[in-house]
Structure formats: C-alpha cells, structure tokens
Amino acid sequence: DAGVTQSPTHLIKTRGQHVTLRCSPISGHKSVSWYQQVLGQGPQFIFQYYEKEERGRGNFPDRFSARQFPNYSSELNVNALLLGDSALYLCASSPDPRAETQYFGPGTRLLVL
Amino acid sequence: QKEVEQNSGPLSVPEGAIASLNCTYSDRVSQSFFWYRQYSGKSPELIMSIYSNGDKEDGRFTAQLNKASQYVSLLIRDSQPSDSATYLCAVNMEDAGNMLTFGGGTRLMVKP
Numbered sequence: 181d182a183g184v185t186q187s188p189t190h191l192i193k194t195r196g197q198h199v200t201l202r203c204s205p206i207s208g209h210k211s212v213s214w215y216q217q218v219l220g221q222g223p224q225f226i227f228q229y230y231e232k233e234e235r236g237r238g239n240f241p242d243r244f245s246a247r248q249f250p251n252y253s254s255e256l257n258v259n260a261l262l263l264g265d266s267a268l269y270l271c272a273s274s275p276d277p278r279a280e281t282q283y284f285g286p287g288t289r290l291l292v293l
Numbered sequence: 294q295k296e297v298e299q300n301s302g303p304l305s306v307p308e309g310a311i312a313s314l315n316c317t318y319s320d321r322v323s324q325s326f327f328w329y330r331q332y333s334g335k336s337p338e339l340i341m342s343i344y345s346n347g348d349k350e351d352g353r354f355t356a357q358l359n360k361a362s363q364y365v366s367l368l369i370r371d372s373q374p375s376d377s378a379t380y381l382c383a384v385n386m387e388d389a390g391n392m393l394t395f396g397g398g399t400r401l402m403v404k405p
Contacts, residue, residue, distance in 0.1 A: 213392065222297075222381050222395030223337065236392050270336055277391055280325050280344070284336040
C-alpha cells in the first residue's frame, strides 16, 4: 500500500514568491493535516482538512492557506514568502479527524533565499 | 499556552544500555500521547502511542504515562546504534481533534 506522498521533495524560492505544496493521503484516508518543522524544532500544526472543509488551524498568518480536493488530496499555499518560512513541510493523513494515529509523508523541504 | 517540553539532549548512551526519554505537558485534559522517531532529514515515524496511565510495552520500547504528574516517558532497552535519532513527544489535546502538539525533540546518540 502506498503511504502518504508529497511533492515536490525539495524546493528553492526567493523572498516574496509564493509556493504550492501537494499531498496525497493514504488510500481510504479522508483527513489531511499540515505541519511545519523548522530545523531543530518539533513540527507545528498549520491546518487540518476533512471532507474538503477546514477543521482546524494553527497559529500561522493568513499568508498560509490550504484546500482539499474531492479525491482527498491537499494543497498548502504560502504567499509572500519570508526567510523564516524555510522549513520541512509535513503532511499527515488519518481516516478521519478523530482518529488517534496520523501517518506522515516524507515532507517537502522548502528553502527561501 | 499549551506546551509539550522535552530535553533537547543530546542524550548519549552506550550500546546495550537503557535509554530513558522524558516529556512533560501542560494541558491537564490531554488524552492521547505519542512518541515519534525522526532520523536526520526524514519525516517522523510513529513508534508508540499510549492513552491510559501505566506502562505499555512493544518490543524494546516501553512508554510510561502519569497523567497526574503530566509526564510521559519512553524507555528503549538494549539500545542499538540504529536507535540514534531525534525522539519527538506529541500530545493530542482533548478539544483539538487529532491535532498534535509536539515537543522540540530529544536527540539520542547510541555509541557502539
């Protein structure tokens, strides 16, 4: 069975640009969560989506947005990139928002220059 | 602010020893607790979950939970060099769906 997939694996952008990161959950999973992990820190929750609706949002600015598609895949968009947005962006999937266990994808490493 | 705290380490143990990793959390109503292992440059991998007070064993790993003290720990018996990684403690707050709040992680080094 395929696990959570994310694309691209690595990305380099410059300040002010925008970026779109993509995630496909495990087959049968309907909930997708996004986390940001800055080097040397634990992951921080950004968004959770379930059945195409936002179910939770972390303490991130409005430059961060996301959406979920009918096939349960998801996109994370970040506008007006800052140097501090450089991080590993992780997608996690679960059957539903109440499921106890989440499974993480390999992540997208974003470097903002 | 709800927080999860871990000693950043590094925690260095010799091969074959027991590694003890600790985590405290601030939210008294937290219900679910997880330990993730993260190798350098990789994504977190779930190794243990625990929901009730006491010990839970899985192979060489034992998770311990004390809700009264707001404390969760992970013991790794017979530590191997391949256990060298960062261990992340994560807590699922009661009113947050399955949103996880992570600690900063403890870096474990197992020396041959």
